[in-house]
Amino acid sequence: SREDFWARPDLAITSDDAEWSADGDALTVVLHNLGNSAARNVLVRLTDAQGKTLTERTVPSIEAPVDLVPRRVSVTFTGLKGAVPRGGTVQAQTDPGNAVAELNEDNNRGILGSER
Numbered sequence: 001s002r003e004d005f006w007a008r009p010d011l012a013i014t015s016d017d018a019e020w021s022a023d024g025d026a027l028t029v030v031l032h033n034l035g036n037s038a039a040r041n042v043l044v045r046l047t048d049a050q051g052k053t054l055t056e057r058t059v060p061s062i063e064a065p066v067d068l069v070p071r072r073v074s075v076t077f078t079g080l081k082g083a084v085p086r087g088g089t090v091q092a093q094t095d096p097g098n099a100v101a102e103l104n105e106d107n108n109r110g111i112l113g114s115e116r
Contacts, residue, residue, distance in 0.1 A: 003101070009064060010035030010103040011042060011094045015110035017072075018092065025081040029092040029110065033062045033071045035103050042100060044075045047091045054083055054090065084114040 010033065017030035027046065033039055038061060045056040055077050065071045075092075084090050093109040095102070102108075 006103070007036050008101050008103045009033050009037050009039040009062075010107070011039055011062070011100060012104075012107040013044070013092050013094050013110045014107070015112050018110060018112045020114070023081065024114070026076055026078045027080055027090070027092075027112065028074050028076045029112070031059055031062060031073045031075055031094055033064055034107075036064050036066065038063045039100050042094060043096060044092065044094050045096045046077045046080075047093070048084060049089050049091075051091075054080065086114055088114045090114065 012032040012034055013029055019028050031044055040061050042059040042062060043056055044059060046054045048054055057075050059073050059075060062073050063071045090112050091109055092112060095108055
């Protein structure tokens with residue numbers, strides 16, 4: 001049977017939903033699912049301005065907002081103090097290898113400043 005395109009999840013990360021810890025050691029980003037089905041084993045990667053992977057986390061599951069209540073999972077990266085120069089940027093990206101078939105692949109990353 002053909003896959004129903006509209007039944008896919010839609011993972012999203014935005015720079016508006018990111019927060020550095022006061023000491024600059026941790027960054028928390030919020031992973032959203034805007035689609036119509038759950039996503040499992042979702043990789044979230046943090047890279048520096050040159051694209052070098054700093055760290056990654058796997059989110060076991062994020063449900064779909066089928067009841068119109070937003071679905072969000074906070075993902076915290078630690079051990080970042082000194083890894084990103086002050087004034088530098090990092091990129092948080094979900095599903096960097098496109099392992100999850102989604103409604104929209106264009107909302108999977110956010111560029112985040114290191115100002116704290």
